[in-house]
Amino acid sequence: MTWGQYRFQLQTGAPDVSVDLLDGWLNARYEQVLEATNWLDTQIEDPLTTVEAYSSTTDTITTTAGQPIVTGVGTAWTREVQEGRRIYRPGDSMFYTITEVLDPTHLVLDRPYNAHGTDPPGTVYPGLPYVIFQHLYKLPDDLRMIVSVLDPRNNLPLEYFNKTRLDDVAGKRTTIGEPGAYARAESIRWQGMTVSQIEFYPPPAHARTYTLVYLRAAIGFDGESTDTSPLPFVSSTVLLTGVRSDIATYMAGQHPEKAGAYLNQAKAYAIEYGIELAKIVRQEHQERRRPARIRMADRFTRHRLARSDRNRNNFWSRQ
Numbered sequence: 001m002t003w004g005q006y007r008f009q010l011q012t013g014a015p016d017v018s019v020d021l022l023d024g025w026l027n028a029r030y031e032q033v034l035e036a037t038n039w040l041d042t043q044i045e046d047p048l049t050t051v052e053a054y055s056s057t058t059d060t061i062t063t064t065a066g067q068p069i070v071t072g073v074g075t076a077w078t079r080e081v082q083e084g085r086r087i088y089r090p091g092d093s094m095f096y097t098i099t100e101v102l103d104p105t106h107l108v109l110d111r112p113y114n115a116h117g118t119d120p121p122g123t124v125y126p127g128l129p130y131v132i133f134q135h136l137y138k139l140p141d142d143l144r145m146i147v148s149v150l151d152p153r154n155n156l157p158l159e160y161f162n163k164t165r166l167d168d169v170a171g172k173r174t175t176i177g178e179p180g181a182y183a184r185a186e187s188i189r190w191q192g193m194t195v196s197q198i199e200f201y202p203p204p205a206h207a208r209t210y211t212l213v214y215l216r217a218a219i220g221f222d223g224e225s226t227d228t229s230p231l232p233f234v235s236s237t238v239l240l241t242g243v244r245s246d247i248a249t250y251m252a253g254q255h256p257e258k259a260g261a262y263l264n265q266a267k268a269y270a271i272e273y274g275i276e277l278a279k280i281v282r283q284e285h286q287e288r289r290r291p292a293r294i295r296m297a298d299r300f301t302r303h304r305l306a307r308s309d310r311n312r313n314n315f316w317s318r319q
Contacts, residue, residue: 003221003227003229007019007023007226010240010247014251016254025243028246029242030239031220033234033280034218034234036277038147038215040284041231043213043214044140044142044214045213047209048137048211048212050137050204050207050209051085051207052204052206053131053203054133059073059074061130062125062128063113065114065119065125066122067121069102070107070108070109071106072105072107075104078104082101082132083098083101086135086173089129093117094172097109097110098110135173135199137197139197140214142216142217143215144214144215144217145214146160146184146212146213149198149210151179152209152211153178158179158182158200159180161201162184163183163184163185163186166181170202173202173203177202178202179202179203179204182200182201183199183201234280235279237272238276238280241270241273242273244265244269245270248263248265248266249266
């Protein structure tokens with residue numbers, strides 16, 4: 001059924017209830033179903049490619065305590081590559097964000113450089129090696145929950161940390177390497193939208209493509225796209241009975257003189273909804289336990305066809 005058909009059926013049975021209420025209840029019940037378990041149909045695998053960190057070799061930087069401007073010698077910085085990434089010099093106790101690249105040899109930090117915090121403002125640190133890296137990466141727009149992040153070197157999942165624990169374990173993140181863990185980072189506002197991010201730790205030293213396994217947030221009914229449908233595993237029974245329970249509860253409040261009858265209806269529909277939801281969840285779990293059919297590689301089975309052809313030819317040659 002399409003969202004438009006759901007709305008039509010519900011509106012036919014409750015003509016006095018506004019369309020906005022029906023649409024809201026449909027979306028709320030749909031969300032309840034999606035959150036009932038980790039549905040296989042909502043699980044997505046998406047490549048997530050990290051950026052190779054840059055460790056200086058012949059080029060150097062000069063920084064000044066209390067100043068946000070960094071001067072490069074032998075550098076070729078560009079806005080497209082360096083802007084928005086992080087920078088530190090070996091020995092620093094923290095990293096900085098590059099907010100602007102003024103020209104190939106000058107960039108601006110997100111705050112004044114303070115080295116170890118012990119030297120007076122104006123102290124100059126000339127000719128130092130440096131590292132530029134990226135440890136935060138944008139997540140897909142339809143992501144609801146991360147299931148795992150698979151390491152491309154062994155296809156095993158990275159360890160998950162929440163942000164608080166990662167801060168306790170990782171400190172200031174001034175060492176790059178092979179990521180062994182990840183965390184959900186704070187969302188940011190970008191071009192008027194909220195963007196979710198993931199953080200790798202240690203910050204990646206190499207460009208590698210990780211496999212992001214996640215549950216997508218299915219798009220609900222926006223009130224206009226009436227020809228679209230819920231995901232196929234969501235039965236019409238579970239949505240209709242759920243919303244009809246909501247309708248009956250609403251009508252009980254609108255008609256106190258009939259509240260008892262409406263509340264009994266609401267209870268009956270709620271029971272039917274719970275039974276149907278448990279049924280489709282059980283079907284989902286049974287599907288997961290079903291053993292996969294093993295298909296042998298062609299190199300192990302191609303001889304069977306040749307042997308079959310020989311036997312058939314031998315048979316006809318004897319006739």
